[in-house]
Amino acid sequence: MSLLEIRDLHVRFGATAAVRGADIVVERGETHCIVGESGCGKSVTSLAVMGLLAKGAQRRAGRMAFDGIDLQPMSERQLSRLRGDRMAMIFQEPMTSLNPAYTVGSQMAEVRTRHKGGSRRAALERAEELLAKVGITAPGLRLGQFPHQLSGGLRQRVMIAMALMNDPELLIADEPTTALDVTIQAQILRLLAQLQSELGLGLMLITHDLGVVARVATRVSVMYAGQVVESAPTAELFANPQHPYTRGLLDCLPVPGKLPPGSQLGTIPGMVPKLTEDFRGCGFRSRCGFAQPACENEIPLTGDNHLCRCVLAQ
Incomplete structure (x- = not known):
């Protein structure tokens, strides 16, 4: 299947x-x-x-x-x-996909507790683990930061980690x-x-x-x-x-090697x-x-x- x-x-x-x-x-x-x-x-x-x-x-x-x-x-x-x-999705624009009013940790923990239950502390531990897995240094510190404090690359990594919160x-x-x-x-x-x-x-x-x-x-x-x-x-x-x-x-x-210079x-x-x-038929015709x-x-x-x-x- x-x-x-x-x-x-x-x-x-x-x-x-x-x-x-x-x-x-x-x-x-x-x-x-x-x-x-x-x-x-x-x-x-x-x-x-x-x-x-x-x-x-x-x-x-x-x-x-x-x-x-x-x-x-x-x-x-x-x-x-x-x-x-x-099913999870990483959206196209990391600059606007995170809520600017909440910390990274709050947003990631909500994803976990909403679907799996459990304590907020356990959810934050899971979030810190995944931030480290996607290559973010000092993940514990990042959990307390707001999206505007992160670069575009870090925000994209946060989006990937958030999508993986529930496996x-x-x-x-x-x-x-x-x-x-x-x-x-x-x-x-x-x-x-x-x-x-x-x-x-x-x-x-x-x-x-x-x-x-x-x-x-x-x-x-x-x-x-x-x-x-x-x-x-x-x-x-x-x-x-x-x-x-x-x-x-x-x-x-x-x-x-195949395309001549210029x-x-x-x-x-x-x-x-x-x-x-x-409209009918082939759109490329x-x-x-x-x-x-x-x-x-x-x-x-x-x-x-x-x-x-x-x-x-x-």
């Missing part, structure tokens, strides 16, 4: 179709990267799983299950018992290195990979950085215009990209289409050099272990 199974997920904000039939499966112990440019539906998909969509959003799916538990009919109270306990089985990390400098990014990625290996977490890592994907992912799903257009094991995807959008993304990467990087021409209620009339129809995600949503792949 898969740890997380999403089938035919749709999310709408009024007349805008933010996610259009996304399919994502995360196995236990797997690092599954969701990659794509800004606005493709990555973060909305993760928020839909956690039940944290903005008020007024419309969500439906053929199946959305965690460890075999159907998430769709759950009430807010039922979902809150899973969220933060067996979750699924960890969703939404672009956890976006606001950090390159050196801290590398440290955070190594930390996530180490924790995933040690704890056997199912890790869903959302990013737009293919360099990050190449270093940490077990499997990659590429999203475009609210759909998963390709999904494959990492080595297979980089060696044999089948969707024109995936190929375009890889062509934009600088390759040492030459221009590849680009993807055109713009992302406006995803209204009546207006930017694709291989587009044909059949691309205006709905295209299923086909394949065995290497899945692709393209008429050429079919």
Whole structure:
């Protein structure tokens, strides 16, 4: 049984179709990267799983299950018992994800006592242990500090430690290195990979950085215009990209030893289409050099272990 199974997920904000039939499966112990440019539906998909969509959003799916538990009919109270306990999330912006009015220790202890009970002292001991585990020096001192007293890298580590307070089985990390400098990014990625290996977490890592994907992912799903257009094991995807959008993304990467000095990087021409209620077919067709009339129809995600949503792949 898969740890997380999403089938035919749709999310709408009024007349805008933010996610259009996304399919994502995360196995236990797997690092599954969701990659794509800004606005493709990555973060909305993760928020839909956690039940944290903005008020007024419309969500439906053929199946959305965690460890075999159907998430769709759950009430807010039922979902809150899973969220933060067996399912946890590291949010995109560490600067605003922590409450500035409470100390780090108070916020971390609340996560533990809310789901597991026990004393506040035991919760603070657990928090200090995890702060040390994620590489924060003087963890006892940090527990008494407020978020504004910490750097961006430290806040991100606090967010990771907070997500691990209840030993979750699924960890969703939404672009956890976006606001950090390159050196801290590398440290955070190594930390996530180490924790995933040690704890056997199912890790869903959302990013737009293919360099990050190449270093940490077990499997990659590429999203475009609210759909998963390709999904494959990492080595297979980089060696044999089948969707024109995936190929375009890889062509934009600088390759040492292959790209002549001074030459221009590849680009993807055109713009992302406006995803209204009546939009049908491949969202990439207006930017694709291989587009044909059949691309205006709905295209299923086909394949065995290497899945692709393209008429050429079919």
